[in-house]
Amino acid sequence: MGVTKTQVFTEKQNRIADLAKALAHPARIAIIQHLLKEKSCVCGDLVEVLPLAQATVSQHLKELKQIGILHGEINPPRVCYCINETVWQEAKVIFGEIFETEVSVNCCG
Amino acid sequence: MGVTKTQVFTEKQNRIADLAKALAHPARIAIIQHLLKEKSCVCGDLVEVLPLAQATVSQHLKELKQIGILHGEINPPRVCYCINETVWQEAKVIFGEIFETEVSVNCCG
């Protein structure tokens, strides 16, 4: 049915999946990397950096904003996008928790 | 067009996005958590653990296998799924690299 059965999973499992989904596109990875590299906000020149149309970039930014990873400071007619440090920290912790689990015994060798 | 323009991004950006996509569903998170918790392989009883039909679970396992996170040891008629430690380590490093980047200056406050 193309619709995820979120009800049957824990809130945390859904949150991890949602955060992962936000990272599940190379354009959004590129956006995040760019914003991190510039160590500050970057305005609409993201469109110039990315090989995608303005409408497409805007949509990716919207998704990252929706999940909370970015927040946009409106300064018309420009918009400045920044990493939301709180959510970024949350993501760091949440992914860290999964990956720090060691696979000590593995029956498949 | 519903198809990601992978050509215009770096291999690494695409790999990160692909790994994230593998984690972008609560069922797959639950599968990984279960396999990690049991610290060893788990067989078809994943179907009992998850509130999804056998066909659906099989499909999620296939995706995780495809990206490399799992490998299945066939022992008919059972199949034992394990975390592929090499790929798991790769994912740990690749996500670690992103998240260790500090947001030192942030113009949006």
Add this chain to the structure above:
DNA sequence: AATATCAATCGCAATAATACGATTGATATT
């Protein structure tokens, strides 16, 4: 006031993902 600039949104087309019933293929079990 007219114009230029920027970013969000709409509308559309095409492809991907989610879910599951039913079937199939393979191997133990009897």
Add this chain to the structure above:
DNA sequence: AATATCAATCGTATTATTGCGATTGATATT
């Protein structure tokens, strides 16, 4: 040989995602 068990795959329905041209709304600029 007949049957039971397990997991993959097929087929199908439904929804989500990706992408962009075109439009819209808002604010500077002239």
